[in-house]
Amino acid sequence: MSDKKIKIYNGNIITPYRIIKNGTVVIANGLITGVMEGNAEVADAIEIDAKGKYIAPGFIDMHIHGGGGYDFMDGNVNSFLKIAETHVKYGTTAMCPTTLTSELSNLLETLEHYEQANKLNTTGSQFLGMHLEGPYFSKNQSGAQDPRFMRDPDPIEYKKVLYHSHAIRRWSAAPELKGALEFGRYLKSLGVIAAIAHTDAIYEEVLEAFESGYTLATHFYSAMSGVSRRNAFRYAGAIEAGYLIDEMDVEIIADGIHLPPPLLKLVYKIKGASRTALITDAMRATGMPPGKSILGNIHDGLEVIVEDGVAKLMDRSAFAGSVATADRLVRTMIKDADVPMMEAIQMITSTPARILGVSNTKGSIVEGKDADLVLFDSDINISMTIIQGVVVYNADNELQKNSLEITV
Missing domain, CATH: 2.30.40.10 (Urease, subunit C, domain 1)
Structure with missing residues (x-):
């Protein structure tokens, strides 16, 4: 200051x-x-x-994994600082560092590094608290996350994590898993944002989860169920639930690739700027030249290839992460999704500020x-x-x- x-x-x-x-x-x-x-x-x-x-107003990124050649799961404080320094160049003034599915020991270590980095961070984007993405996910919707570490919510485990660190701002999980509703209620009691993610849930399960405290849809559309058939009957999925539950917030990777322009327009048309937050979901290759990179920990993470403005699995069968920056999100919403400037800015400033509970100090001029x-x-x-x-x-x-x- x-x-x-x-x-x-x-x-x-x-x-x-x-x-x-x-x-x-x-x-x-x-x-x-x-x-x-x-x-x-x-x-x-x-x-x-x-x-x-x-x-x-400064851009607020609620969901970000890395940038500039670093990842928050690298196992050191320096990576936190370098990522924060990378993203200020693209207008991000505040962020929620985000984890990947991992062993409990790695998760606790990352939380400790956050606490240390938060005290040293003077030249990069401010940290607004950690976002734990997993490990309570559906293996059918693992995406680029490692399914080896995915499991049902364990009260002994998650209470230990939440007791270990008070820096957790939000936690994403699949609401259909055994124990997930109890988990959501517990997060809500602590003031931690519960979000649905990497989920195969149908509408009825998401609605029950919303009533149990899950108020946000993580990277809407990505690793998330849509309409499906079960025993010949059609069921609405998590995507449809995100639309139908008016009070549920959604976040989108607005790089024009994870969600092409027609879907960006649809999200904006139905949810509007006040319920839609723009996120980068950026990985370590963000701000770096195209080519091979690592998703997750630098030592044992997943090898990926960055091309066409996105990270892909090495066999090119699926996306493996975003290399978007905050300015690109705004530019895409304005130019490709026909969103007015003021509302595009709202999606990356006042809307995430409200969702994160910091609108009294951030998000608007x-x-x-x-x-x-x-x-x-x-x-x-x-x-x-x-x-x-x-x-x-x-x-x-x-x-x-x-x-x-x-x-x-």
Whole structure:
């Protein structure tokens, strides 16, 4: 947090209600202290000319595994810090580091590394708490997750994990598994978000899970049941349940590949911007050149190939992870799904902030909230990222640095 007063002017400010053209945002002590039209006079302030770019709330990524060549499951603190530093370049000011299915010991170790990294993280995206993705999943919907570690919810195990760390913000599980409803109720009692994921559940099972505390659908459509036949009868699946339960939130990997434009349009049409959060679900290869990579722990993770803007299994039979960045999500929703700018921004700012329970401090440009801001042009190219009043990324400086390196 910076105690310096900053004035950002000549920008198009995306507020919860409108876009203020040629507006000014004032920051002091890490908070937004003013949002106004025109080039307002602000005494003793460092001035930043937005040069007609958009000024938006910082992007919040609720579901992310890695980037820049690192994964949160690598088994060290440095990976957490490097991932956070990678994603600020793409406008992400806050994130929920996410695990993969694993042995209990690996899960506990990752939680310890989170606690340590959270204290050291000063130059990257803020951490808003861990997202545990698994290991309570359906093996029929394992996707790229390792089915060896998938199991039913065990009260002794998950209570040990939740007692071990208070940093868990959300936990994803398949609600049809034995003990999953009790698990959801327990998470709810602790204020931890329960989400359905990697599930073969039918509508009736999801509805019961919703009533037991499961309020979010993890990477909607991906590793999730749709309409199926059982003994000649059709049943609606988890996807249909996500649509039919109005109060259920959904998150989508809006890279245009995991969900093609028609499905992005459908989600937006039915769920709307207020119930849809954009996530990267990014893995270690994000921000890196195409080619071979590793999903999960660098030492024993799954080898994958990155091509066509997505990670795939080596036999190309299925996707194995996303290499999307937050700016790409917004760009895709606007250009390919025909979503208005304000609502596309809402999906990656105020909506995830509400879901995560941090909307009182983050997610919108409002006086008194954290000065988490991102500046970008009409093509959503990020020029500056600010976290609690500190400029953590400036594209102009980056270009100058790269130019200097080339000259030398």
